[in-house]
Amino acid sequence: MSETGLLNLITSDEEAVRNRDLAVWVDAKGYEEVLAGCAELDAFRRNESNLYRRVRALFLLHALYRYHLPRFPELPEEGKIPFETVDHLLKRRFEESIDACLAAVEQTGLTDPVASALAVVYQRLAFQSLADQVRKSVRSVRGNQWMFRLGHPLDQTLRVRPELINPDGLGPFPILRERTPVRMDLTHSGWSDIFFLGMDFPEGARVINVSVDLGVRGRDQAPRAPVEVNLRVLDEPVLRLASVDLGVQADITSLSEVYDFAKDYLGLLKAAVISAGLIPPGMEGSGQKLEDLLAQMVGSGRGLEVVSHVNGIPKGSRLAVSTNLLASLIAACMRATGQTESLTGPLTPSERRVVASRAILGEWLGGSGGGWQDSGGVWPGIKLIEGAEAHEGDPEFGISRGRLLPEHRILDRKDVPEESRKRLMESLILVHGGMASNVGPILEMVTEKYLLRSGQEWNARLHAMDLVDEVLEALREGDIRRLGDITTRNFRGPLQEIIPWATNHYTEQLIAAMEARFGNHFWGFWMLGGMSGGGMGFMVDPTIREEAMDALQEIMLERKTSLQHALPFAMDPVVYDFAINEQGTVAELHTGGEALMPVPYYGQMLPHWVRTDPRDLPSARRAELEVLAEVSRQNSAFAELAPSLFHQLLPTDTGSSDSLTPLKDLLEDIGFDPLQQEDVRAKLQAGQLGLSQNRLPATTVIEDVQPGDVTTSKALPQEAEAIGWDALRKGEVGVITLAAGTGSRWTQGAGVVKGLHPFCKLGGRHRSFLEVHLAKSRKIGLEAGTPLPHVFTTSYLTDGPIRTALSEAENFLYEGPVHLSKGSAVGVRMIPMLRDLAFFWEEMPQQLLDEQAQKMKESLHAALKHWAMEAGEGTDYTDNLAMQCLHPVGHWFEVPNLLRNGVLADLLDERPQLRWFMLHNIDTTGADVNPACLGHHIQSGHHLTYEVISRQIQDSGGGLGRVNGRVQLVEGLALPREDLDVEMRFYNSNTTWIDLDALLTLFELKRTDLRDMEAVSAAIRRVGARLPTYITLKDVKKRWGHGQEDVFPVSQYEKLWTDMTALPDVNCGFLHVDRLRGQQLKDPAQLDGWVRDGSAAYVESLCRFT
């Protein structure tokens, strides 16, 4: 019996009660009652055996601590998060982490920081519980279990079928070729193909999924099943894996290498041979020999070769290329070892299900995961895939309502007549918009919102379920125009009601352009997969399809070009030719003169073979070469191999000096200081600089601040506000927005300009950070009657794009002066030192990941260390686009740059009365020129006033403390011990109020010196030399191939603005401001919570948009 009524949301027999919105319950309760509800939920989830009830309780707890309790004024704003909580959280000991928090609550009562910690830990535990269940289910699917028991080569019962073994030892071995289409979904009913949803709410899990052949328009002659896998026996005891698309191959000779997924680009192929049972998961760590296992399966001295090819279909197509490739690989491996009835032709329905379940297993092994519909290409034609209830005998029975694997019903010609299929193909244009996107956070948001049953999202889900029936009806009737209308309504309605981030500025612009261009002939938009921007569909009147395809190609390219600095694009957009595939995955056996691999394979392998002494070539390869020679004479595709072979054998010199030219030019343009770079490099290589050297001495005493060290903005007197308004009216105030950095975390090193990112719909449409900051300045300026001068600091990377964007948008019609302050300080990124990598990964606190993902991470770390060693520790990082090789040298330089580049002098010429500046980070969206804060700064007489916020658990990396007795901000990099981080209750927002004249005095300058560049430069050097230089590791993305991306850690050096507080002659003050004002948006995954907790509305209230 629930005393607070909260448990009824989980346990009630009435569906309507179970589906009730948590907010409705909270609205009727007081603070103490909500706390009692939390206690009740926590006790409930500890004793509840049913997984989904437990997980719902965890998500409700997360929502209460994250969104509801912070709204009560009774919740104290200041407090400390116990270090044990953070420590346990990093090590994934979630229960212990919760207990540490609750023990603190027991002692001191709940505070906002502790509530933030509880919210995070409950959420993580919930996701962990769900992931554990999927893992368990994947392993316990019948047909997969044996693979986890098999631990010795002699126990391997699979044998390669005799048809694949060359009976007479002459000629090449036969090749088994599997061709598999990819899948697109007409609707996924609000991401209902997420495993957790299907397992909890099988009746709501409904997807219409179509197998399609693809070709890139203008490149391929006709669409074909894009995924191709070739498998054959080798007369060498190795497992040879090759990816033709990525141009990599490996001869694997040890079992441990098979399980090392991140070592190279062959992780997917490795996951396939494991999950197909050839090298079963149970063999991992057995210490047995791969050679023995291969001998057992194929015969002594023999091996296997598996080659994948996806016909250059780019990554991020939202067509589940990688899952279907995995499924295709698994199908080929299963056929080859007698696990299917037939070696060739289509698969039986039950075999398709085994392939699908093993593809899920393979994805889990590889540390990734999609939806359960993703291997849809294995099935033919158009399918309705629905969640299935778990019954007695199913491994899920008694644990979840639904099964892990759904039911596939292939829609026949009654469901979707031939004419409808034809019309669909004549109307739909499939494209890849080119954007790189990470769907992972979206899937987590969907899961959380589903389990919370929040009103709007839940209704949207029910609506999305109904749309499936409408889609089916439109298909039955062949009414493609209506279909276009339904998919558009789905995109505009339920999808964005559940996840507003399903759309983005680029997609909106494409849709608008198509509407404008084709009017009534544009029938609708169709979001493929998890989010838009990558793979998308546009439905048009068949009579204009060709024209629309051309137009769309142009529109996408033009929009991409204009937005490429604002949004992360992985490649140029492409339009596909496509056709519905009515066969599903199919295999053929090629023997004798036809037993050849795809042409590009030979381009990749021949140079190695030609360099081998003919006497060392295995007989099958000699035979293959003979066949190849013969075929090359007759087949033009193979004939083209010869010139490329010469090219590869004698590569033309495209060596390092050429590839460096753009970088050298760029450095010259920027005015790069090579002496400074060499100085840093020498110190880095000598061990004088480095991650461990960033730290303050271990003897440094760092304590939390004391009463009186910090002023609270809530307690500021009315008088302060009046002083602030007065300064505003007099035009004494300006704003400096730091926009020189690249926002590494925002796009994981994609090198776009964060300030230009249209990150959220505010005031009715997507707005960039730049526009939001100007809108805040506009509002204050209008209210004061004097427009504020607004300065954006820029760097080599951000200056051009920001300048162009502001010019195109006419400064977003901002009434006041807008200046760009271009920074000239730049560094060249360096290959990290091994000791820094080791320090970062092994000494610094790192988030432990889920079992398989952690294995992937460790394997990747080993590969990256190898890369750093090979590339040369401490040398310049040049193997990327020139822009990606440079870095700004820290935000400290952005203020001196104003002095150096004359922007401050210009400003003072324009407005000599300027006395005060507010400086803030580009992502501190809530910071505005608040008159009270400004007035306080003026009143206080401080040279600099830094705004700080109460630390929540996500605010890691330094804070405000007493360092050997002096109140100052400490960077996380400089903390000698990890536990000191949470010791400090206040976290730096980096918003700083500056007394201009005091700052100039610090630099030993007067206003009149600002045109004397020599004096300015000398002053900057003087102050700069007093500040520490930090070495940091940043992620940088390298793009290659068809939408492929690699992320490398690189070293760079920085001086930070925060360290001004450490200078004894700088009089600093610290102002504790509200979180809404001081928080920063570092990661797009924060956005959803930012909207839900009222932060977005707060920012909107500060803005006046035009």
Place this chain on the structure above:
Amino acid sequence: MHIERAVITAAGKGQGGLPLQTLVDTDGETRSALEIVLREAADAGIQQVALVVRPSDEAAYREASGGCADMLHFVHQSEPLGYGHALFQARDFTGDAPFLHLVSDHLYVTGTEKGCAKQLVEVAAANDCAVSAVQATRETNLSLYGTVGGMKVPGRDGWYEVECVREKPTPTQAEQELVVPGLRAGHYLCFFGLHVLTPGVMACLEESLEAAEHPKTISLSTALHTLAGREKYLACEIIGERQNIGIPYGLFYAQLARALHGVDRDTVLADMVTLLASSGGDR
């Protein structure tokens, strides 16, 4: 059900010489493997045996049958068309009567006073239906045997109602179709080489032969799977051991098993200990 007839198949590829091998039987007498199988059948009450052989092997088998020659009726399989086909050749011999079926390359050592075949015949007689002897076998050996899936017969230890039969399944197929509640994980009920079959199985074999594509090789398991869908068909765990003399060291293990269960047990054990003690010194 009264069972007087048996069919032994011995025409398989590479099987020709196996039943002619000689072993020292449990009573210390030297006998051919064929004679040992025939005695197993006779012990179960069988009076007449059809031996399916290649035509050229008849003379050798007749000679190897020892004192059981009178029971024998030779049936020829002229073409090597598989196990199911071999058994089907005996359809005139079995007629409308149920019969015991043994394979000539398996020998048995019972774990009780009753012989293995006798145990099976008694279960069949009691239930009046087809029964196959089975043994719980680890999944790593699935590639050697026909395997059944089904449910336990309530109240009867070791009796199972057969629902599905697969010939040499992969572990994947076994896990999906042949899991039997109550067995250890990764263990399946595999054939023991002994069956009591009803005339219905000959009809199933005939249908399989007609449906089979060229070459018309069919397995007994396919026919038994069909049989399970048509009439009551049980599997029974026999108390005893089987030795397949057709696999490497099979004959050796069969001999060892018979020696350790026979009158010469002590002598053989002593000799083995001596052998063990004196071997391996150099390794």
